[in-house]
Amino acid sequence: VERFRKDYALPAQLVGAVELKFEIFETETLVHAALHVEPASPPRREPMVLDGEELALRSIEMDGAPLVEGSDFTLSAAGLTLLSPPLTPFTLRTVVAIKPQENTQLSGLYKSSGNFVTQCEAEGFRRITYFQDRPDIMATYKVRIEADKQAYPLLLSNGNEVGKGDLPSGRHFAEFVDPFRKPSYLFACVAGKLDGIEDKYTTASGRDVRLAIWSEPENIDQLGWAMQSLKDAMRWDEQTYGLEYDLDVYHIVAVNDFNMGAMENKGLNVFNTACVLAKPSTATDDDYERVQGVVAHEYFHNWSGNRVTCRDWFQLTLKEGLTVFRDQHFSSDMTSEAVKRIEDARIMRSAQFAQDAGPMAHPIRPESYIAMDNFYTVTVYNKGAEVIRMYRTLLGAQGFRKGMDLYFARHDGQAVTCDDFRAAMADANGRDLTQFERWYLQAGTPTVKARGEYDAEGGVYSLTLSQTTPPTPGQPHKLPFHIPVVTGLLARDGTTLVDSTVLELTEEEQTFKFEGITSPPVVSLLRGFSAPVKVDLPRSDEELAFLAANDADPFNRWDASQRLATRVLLEMAAGCDATQTDALEKEVPSSLIDAFRATLCAPGLDNSLKAYSLSLPDFGTLSQEMDPIEPDSLLAALKATRKAIARQLHSELAAAYDALAPPAGAAFTLEPEAVGRRRLRNVCLSYLAKLGDEDRALAQFRSATCMTESIAAVRALVESPGAARDEVLSTFYERAKANKEALVINKWLAVQAAADTPDALETVKSLMAHESFDANNPNTLRSVVNTFAGANPAGFHKADGSGYRFISEQVIDIDKRNPQVAARLCNAFNTWRRYSGARQDMMKGELMRIKESPGLSKDTFEIASRSLA
Ligand code: ARG
């Protein structure tokens, strides 16, 4: 069934308090539930609908009296309906049996490496007990867990532990009370054999909080960074927003099998190990950044999500967009603002703009869904964060803080909407933000067209901005957005004529005048990526090179380098002969080589910024600007350009590589300076490897002191057949296996699945037959299958269609075990209309095969059918 935002209605009965008892056994788990129900006021005579999936009902009674199926209630595959519940408060008691050990969907209560854990967002609680499984039903929870004491010594649930003890037959129990009312999606419990580290945090107002992070015993030396990140996040939220933690204890549990990154369950976060574990020998600098960001993200949810939650799932961006914005801001404060901004913009351009341009395009607040899990998207999350950032740009940092204060003051303890958030921002600042709602209503990426005119006599520069947004499914015509365009003007000598100014574009077209401009300016537009839009402003290669070197805004310096590269690559790809790579290499214009040389050799420029400026835009970003997409030409252009850069800048790259070597004996650090050094050095290495320079990569691998160094060396060698490649791959694997480092093995799998080699698909198939491959583990699956579909364009788009066929077979197969993971993979075909001829036909054919395969989940059905619509 498809659900619509416009159909929202509060039910006639509301669960206000819940008591749960879990009796965990190996063959089944019994869940005893007592739901204390209050009628809405005024009471309405309506049936009460309780969601439930794959539950075996063992008993049911109301206020002590057993209920009869048929006359008192009915059962279906989707739940239980009380036909005529009383108009006065009552208590419903049920006992159900579930089988967590057979739960391969990883939604509800399931087993991961022998430990019981839960994942309830969005609709997993209904797989635990009969309940109104929707976020506007907020209740207090009392929980008791009983399990075998030896096998499951650690028992956890939300809130504070209020009792524990031993039971007969080697069993034990623990009891918990969570004093904060919460929606069911924030429920969690854990029963397992885990080791942990503990720490303490004292809040600004002087309350002591116990912090504990749990994982399998062999991971215990990899939890310190997550703990540090948690404490940093707690301090940052106090300092930035005046928000403190509210319970006496905060647990993080890391598990191997998890569909997403992590989950913000009240006081008991459950994490994918990939977002917790870090030590220098196993985690790259990017992994460290991800752990820091995700730990902070889940912590920030305690206010933006838990204390104030969503009324319904259409409002998901209310908590996710806001919380991603908060974690981005935190990471930016902890590392480097410019670097973080570039990383976030790269995700927007490669993944979110692509989603906006395809069949899954949806507003950050979607209007309908079949499977809510399909809408945990880069649009809801990352574009949602950009929308929050725009409030801050429009209102200023102080105005934004006023709005946040009002939002939390007004809505603490409530389940609210995106409109409530917008109203708080408007009211706190006395601003009319009516038009701003269009960011929540309309899908698609706007293009802002800019044309400037300089009147030398009057000293006036006139900038005309106009906006258009292409049609998206169900939305043929768009109204103008309220777009903050942060703009500056530079003189031709690089000095500043006009500092960054927020231009508010609200009409289809507007002209902004800058007076007192004494020399012809160069405009710097959309500084800091001030809105999630594309810019249409024709510029010469010289102007782009000038901005790449001189713009006062570091984001726009990077952007200029990307634009220059994009133009070159697209021109080369247009109608090229993909087999003639040597000839193609000669076509790379010197303007690009010169600009790259200038960046590489610029004195005093941050190494991370250099690294990102010297990295070419990826296939996904470039292909959006090609119509139809010709993967062979585009890949050939990318290859030839990389080679031309490597050949023509060989001595500069080699010199930089050697000069960036870590000082002998230097200890590992995550200081931005050290990260930037490794980042730029690895970019140099990847270019040098294009010319077959194996010596440097091999030496780097052998002397590596951290994962950032070793994995980059493996990546540099993986496409060149030979002894060096074989040596690093087998050494890397054997070491990870001996140390039982599953996440490191996943890196080993991913690096091979992404390799552009003639036998890429055979490689992927042999990886799936490898002893390390676990078809039920989402991380392993993603490392191989999703990496091939998303990061190996040559393999996936191979002209014979073998890549397409392989992925559709995987979607159909994985769907039987884990619909969420299968549906995500199915998105790989969303671009099918952008290809021509045989490729388009083959991709469409695979989608139809998927859509028609028997027993398909609603998750995968929704992606396939939207894609074909
Ligand atoms: N709320 C979690 C987070 O962003 C994501 C959980 C999504 N899970 C899912 N099955 N859709 O931190």
Ligand code: ZN
């Ligand atoms: Zn989140």
